[in-house]
Amino acid sequence: MRKIFFIIISSFLLLSCGNTEYFEGIAIPARQSSRGDYGLVNLKGELVVDFFIDQKPSLMVDGVAHYKKNGEIIFINTEGKEIKTKFTETLHFNEEKALVRREDGKLAFIDKSFNEFIRLDDVESAGNFSEGLFKFKDEATGLWGFKDSNGSTVIKPNYNGVSAFSEGLALVHQIIDKEKQYGFVDQTGKIVFPLSLKYQSIGSFKNGYAIFERNDFKGVLNKNFEEVFKSDEWREIYPFSESYTTVEGNDREFGLIDTEGKYVIKTREKIPLRFYNGLSLFYNVSNRRGGFMDIERKVEIRPEFIEGLPFLSNGAWVKDGSQWAYIDKDGDDVKSATNLKIRNLFHEGFSESLFTRNSAINLDETISSTFYDFESMFDYFIDPDSGIMFDFNNTLKQEYFDELYKKFVDQDTYKSIALDENLISALPAWEKRMDSYRLFESNLNFDKNFQFRLRHTFKNPIKSKKSQELSDSNELRSVRLNLSLKNKAINKGSEIIDRISEALQKNNFDLIKNSRNYKTLANKDKTKTFKISRNGNYLTIELNLVSHAKEN
Known part of the structure; x- marks a missing residue:
């Protein structure tokens, strides 16, 4: 399998001439040398936290990153201040809250002041907040439900599995006779799409559409749970970003389709396509380098990079040779960022999550309690x-x-x-x-x-x-x-x-x-x-x- 020179990021397609800022509060771990300390840079090409951290931190989300030292979590804010705790695990902050595992093994939620405001005594596992609710696995039954910011159960634990809320709906499933039945519930717990065996898999709603798999077909549902289109010619459909999304054909090449399933770009590209601020990364087979093109497939920035991120701001991080640079839409270096001399940019998890989930982090990630009485x-x-x-x-x-x-x-x-x-x-x-x-x-x-x-x-x-x-x-x-x-x-x-x-x-x-x-x-x-x-x-x-x- 060919080495893909970047991992594309999906959110929504922008074709205007202006620049849109994506994912405020996000900063990516970076390093100036293979043995140097770590810092954090944002998507504008700015240094957020200087290179003084001796262990690789996580992605910074909501202005907070973290790392583990001697089994304990240390948080870092945008001022570079380190906050030491006794927590043994944590998820990223989301909606200004983070799930942590306490020293005694129990789960709890903390606020941006790093104070506990919910302790989950009878919860086996939990996920982060999404749209005001978080999923939890009941210790007694092993089933999943949802709680609110007061720790009160809003949706009773009746399901073998649930996904985080997205666009007002949560995907749920029950296992009956060893087979998964999928459905959707709203934030009151009302079943708005009855559980059934019709689909082998369904994804969460993103930009009004959910991807499904049924028999040999991949397709798309709308918010009325109608099948908008389906095809047996695609190996995969990626989440919609605004009015377009990438599909992977049976020939393992990639194209771009609209919300009716019609091709905008046929499956001829070697990597998935995602457009930010009117540009998408593409891969040139002849020189094995990546560049940027517009939706008409016109090359705007020549393919000369071995790795890169999309234009998530007024510029994009790209790797040319052994060093990362920050370029503008003309392909010119932005000196203030390029002069940081970054050798390693640890963007892979961030990029993969945005590409496959339309979010900076995996909101379905969970932590399990390790508490024993x-x-x-x-x-x-x-x-x-x-x-x-x-x-x-x-x-x-x-x-x-x-x-x-x-x-x-x-x-x-x-x-x-x-x-x-x-x-x-x-x-x-x-x-x-x-x-x-x-x-x-x-x-x-x-x-x-x-x-x-x-x-x-x-x-x-x-x-x-x-x-x-x-x-x-x-x-x-x-x-x-x-x-x-x-x-x-x-x-x-x-x-x-x-x-x-x-x-x-x-x-x-x-x-x-x-x-x-x-x-x-x-x-x-x-x-x-x-x-x-x-x-x-x-x-x-x-x-x-x-x-x-x-x-x-």
Whole structure:
């Protein structure tokens, strides 16, 4: 496949003589040498942020760029000020808001002051704001819906997938009998185009039209959801930009069509055509260089560039040899920009998004939550003062173990095991261990991220010789908790061990032995030891009591 010398950008076609400014607030990462620091330049050929950034920043959108350092997001504004945060991921700003992942793994939205104004506690994934709403994936159901700037659900999560709102409509789909059914909803959630199997794919509306694929045909829908035209002669139709768009023929050459599907330029070009300020980049096969032509295919700027961007302002960035220059419509260098001596202009993601989506960024990009509820798990199982699920004042009561396990087992299973709702009665007379796995024959689900097995070991048989109750003269020797890490807790074993160890050390325990996958702690009087170990995504946490005395 030939190397395309540029990635074209689509918005809307302009055939007038005047210059239109496109995409205010956008700046592209640039570098003056292969080992130099990074800066940001805009589409007017101006330096927005000087070359001082030691890691490649993102595209600047809404006047804000970002990069990650030591796992944390740093934002950069148009003044070159760096704003350090504890966020671990972020999307671009859009509509003056950005989706971020917090240090605890939860998702949130921040404003241009970098303050959180929405926290998404029960959301699995989300996307950025578009036309006042953002899409979200519900943690409980795994389905998608939309929320507003107050965090209120506007469209309930009923769909297997949704696209960001565009021109007042959102593309949605449901999977029924393993097949996708596509439709459109408005901003109230009303289905304005019923879901059906008619189309294999549909795109979002751009400039009043949506691209569809049905059988071997590619075509276009209007806002009345009527098929305006279709053809089996095209491999691809790109989103409309005003009244024209590019098509790729079955011969893999490109042409330009109007809103009736009629050719303006037949499929003879080697790269897609997109016109900005009356000009489009084109590729000359004979010298393998690109130049600019008008809609009549008249060459306005000779093909002498190996890479370039369209005329998005009063000029265009082009690469001639090893350096980028900024040229005007006569093809002459704009000295103030060319003198920046830019060797690398990192425009690829920006260009691709504008060409395929008619936007500077991919509004369908999402971030997923990585939050797992360590605190709830820790608080339920571990008391840093007395042990793992062990209360000296209550463990020797009959109802203790029933209350402990009942919430994790379905009612029928529980009743079949616990005679008269008494788990102790299910134990053999000689049994010294209360083991959840032996009772229920499986690990139990604490939540979606943790499965557990819990075992209490006593000095003597658990049952009293005279009744189905705990012996009041018994003594606990150890408690073992086995945790199996699932979903978002997978590969978090070392982190969880560290968090448990830190919590214990804040109370009565000292760290005795320490390695990445194994830790031993003991309380001040050495009567209790904690051993925490890891084998892959399986943790063992064991409390041993050296001697036992009831707490006062």
